[in-house]
Amino acid sequence: MASVPPFSTDVVSDWSPMHEAAIHGRLLSLRNLISQGWPVNLVTADHVSPLHEACLGGHPSCVSILLKHGAQVDGVTTDWHTPLFNACISGSQDCVDLLLKYGASTQPASDLASPIHEAAKRGHVQCVESLSAHGGDIDYNISHLGTPLYLACERQHVPCARSLLEAGANANQGRGLDSPLHAAARALNGELALLLMDFGANYQARDAEGRRPVELVPAESPLSHLFLQNEGPPSLMQLCRLRIRKCFGLQPHHKIASLVIPEELKRFLQHI
Template sequence: MGDAKALASLLQRGVDPDTVDAQGNTLLILAAREGQTAALEALLKYRVRIDYRNPAGDSALMLAVLRGHDDAARALLKAGAQINHEGWAPLHYAAFEGRESMVETLLSAGADVNIKAPNLATPLMIAARNGHIEVVRRLLAVPATDLNALNDAGLAADVWALQNANTDIAELIQAERKRRGLPAPAIRVTIE
């Protein structure tokens, strides 16, 4: 509920700061998910498992990013929350939701621009698919962004954008590929 004072009192009396609910969410994850920055900061004083991931694979930072709680996400980053890891990562969630300022914050904090999700999608692919043109522009501005990466369906970011009627985004990616002198990616087809 965001009552940081009551939470601090409970923590001082010995409540385990890594307590989990029935769904496997720690107090830190709950605070981050709900954008309760004061409660989150109270928990961080007790050496909580900052990078703990719930059974769905979400960390406190991931849920703060997903829900658009920038202050909570910045507090977690300042406390050393892990940015790059296996599975879905915070930059995937920022790209998925089109959170431009959080994309910038995560990139500045060292997020891997080409980190692969379980479906092999990169943040660029996810932003392109979902129609977040400003996030796509920001990711294209990073020279290391892989324009020819393919997801598990064999689609590059521009093709995935086209499949979702995001023609303006597909054109941006194709123009950047041309500017960099890159060939279009080879089509990958799996025959079973």
């Protein structure tokens, strides 16, 4: 059993038994250490706290006890990682929800470590949903990464892309002039391309080199035929659907569900 530490306030330390217990999800050990007087906000030279490690390991029970004992919910490491960012790396929605409950900021302290971008990049759709439901900026554009939707498309995480679009993400915002549809075209992902166009992606958009998405696709590819089928202006029905969804702003899916209109019309507006 670890001895009682020679301090009672938050200090900088080397890797400690607190960090070890947190990263491995050893709840009983963590409880014992806290009861012995180990500080919950003990940080390493890189400002890594036990809470950072519990989130990185995806251990909600450890996250919960640390937060209950006063762990700093928005502590930042020298790499700009917050506990919320680490929870998005692990993909633990339970950890994300706990942090948000204790007031964690969805806005990154630095563009080098954005929680919603990390969740989208890794395809952690439940984390994305929790962040967007708590006011996370689903269209937050970082110059070297683009938007969360762009990252989801670049990594071909279709469920994650759908979740962002359903939450109201702009289907045409990518990285610079490179749109999410350009990313889908390069990946030859027809399912993703169709999803984006269904939510209003502009298949005539041009990238920095002046190329449309269709020009990134081999002529013999089925995706090329899909783009050709969608040549011409959108239908009036599609234009009406996109306009109505835009009027609802963020989280239109949930707002549409509460409308007193025929279920068939609700399903159409919700892309079901």
